[in-house]
Amino acid sequence: MYDVAIINFEMGNLYSVNSACKKVGLSSIISNEENIILESKAIILPGVGSFSQAMQNIKKKKLDDILLKFFKTKKPIVGICLGMQLFFERSEELGGSDGLGLIEGEVIPNGKTFFKQNNDILNIGWNSIFLKKENNLLKYCANPSQMYFIHSFFCNPKNKKIITSTSKINNNVFCSSINYRNIECFQFHPEKSGIEGLKIYSSLKEKINSSQ
Amino acid sequence: MSKNLRIIPKIDIKNFNLVKGVHLEGLRVLGDPKVFIKHYYDSGADEIIYHDVVASLYGRNQLEKLVSRTANNVFLPLTVGGGISSIDGIQNMLASGADRIFANTAFIKNPKLINETVKYFGSSTIVASIETIKKNGDYYCSIDFGREETQLKLDEWLVEIQDRGVGEIIVTSIDQDGTGRGFDLKLAEKISKKIYIPFIINGGFGELSHFDEVLNYCEPSGIAIGSLLHYGLKTNNLFSDLEEGNKDFINKNKKYFNFGKINLKKIKNYLKNKAQIRMI
DSSP, rough: SEEEEEOOOSSSSSHHHHHHHHHTTOOOOEEHHHHHHHHHHHEEOOOOOHHHHHHHHHHTTTTTHHHHHHHHOOOOEEEEEEEHHHEEEOOOOOGGEEEEOOOEEEEEEEEEIIISOSOOEEEEEEEEEEOOOOSSSTTSSSSSSSEEEEEEEHHHHHSSSGEEEEEETTTEEEEEEETTTTTTESSOGGGGSSHHHHHHHHHHHHHHHTTT | OOEOOEEEEEEEETTTTEEETTTEEEEEEEEEEHHHHHHHHHTTOOOEEEEETTTTTOOOHHHHHHHHHHHHOOOOOEEEEESSSSSSHHHHHTTTSSSSSEEEEEHHTTTHHHHHHHHHOOTTTEEEEEEEEEEEEEEEEETTTEEEEEEHHHHHHHHHHHHHTTTEEEETTTTTTOOOOOOOOHHEEEHHOOOSSOEEESOOOOHHHHHHHHEEEEOOOOEESSHHHHHHHHHOSSEEEEEEOOOHHHHHTTSSSSSTTTOOOHHHHHHHTTTEEOOO
């Protein structure tokens, strides 16, 4: 049994997420097998790339059912970047496609919202995150702290109370992380955000250990 | 104030060694890249660019092992390139721990590859690199790490690669590379007028004033730095002695670089009121 199963749907920086787990002492495995995933104490849904392609891959491997089953166990689920967006109902990417739908809200483009551009615009670089809540995986991070973002879309949750931190692009505020029941998601990449980001992995370890 | 700005050490690799040249030529071996990267990670690098500088000439890339080793201990974005020319090649590099892939030669030889790779991996993963040289007042693109010049004009290529969907562009000024005389300001202005997607500028940074000088002409998303950081580290004796001689170069060119006086922390401290800079 592993502390963390990193869900492999063939998209995303699986290697670095795995390295970050190992760095803080979490035993981890990259997997798409139902037994391994459901037995793990926590799962991480990473992801880089296109929303619709990701959903296709997830459905093809029936990972959507497995994720739903895991959600019902109340064990910790972490979503990173595209892995955050996938939990929402719908994304406007490439004319629109449906997500896993566990969290109410939609995924909308940076370009139209922040740059008045119809093209996709990457928000790339280090942005401050301003913490909005206590008692979540961000609890050891400084407020504000700087994290590495690379994304052309962002999440707009219907229930603003689930937002755990916000950031700014061109002075517009957007949601940079959420906590809904046992799901915690980050638009930035904790495993690419130096020591500050690794603190999130350390709190995940603490959470796993305390729930045993 | 400028948008957020990453300060990015550029690690040029030849046969597992860190190398650095002038105008992309005369590559000198500086030492073990691990030692440099560890130091840059600890002192506030925002990203690392890894470039196998002989790969596209020999049609191979040896970076996978180095990238994996780095990704085990360095929790920063790793942008990797040199000799990558296929979907498979990109997949291998990403599986080894790279976050983003850049290419130059392969994209110029087969521009459709840009669309294919962007469609497959997403624009956030695909970066175009340009190595440009000035001829009779015009800028042209080179391939094979500056070894071969083409008739392709920079203006046209910048727009084409943007249209084909890359997420970011790295522009290297061959004329300024390794000289420590500052980035080409006309080039900076040209890029910022031609494209709206994020871009990294590379080549020539030798003193602090070069950084805010260039910010008057463009708003880059990143500044890549080679010689200024590497040679500074050398004079601080932070890495073991050179495997091959280049002390003459260091001694002769001291005036171009503030060797040992400028490091990542000083650069970021200097820039923190001029752009959005991550401080650690």
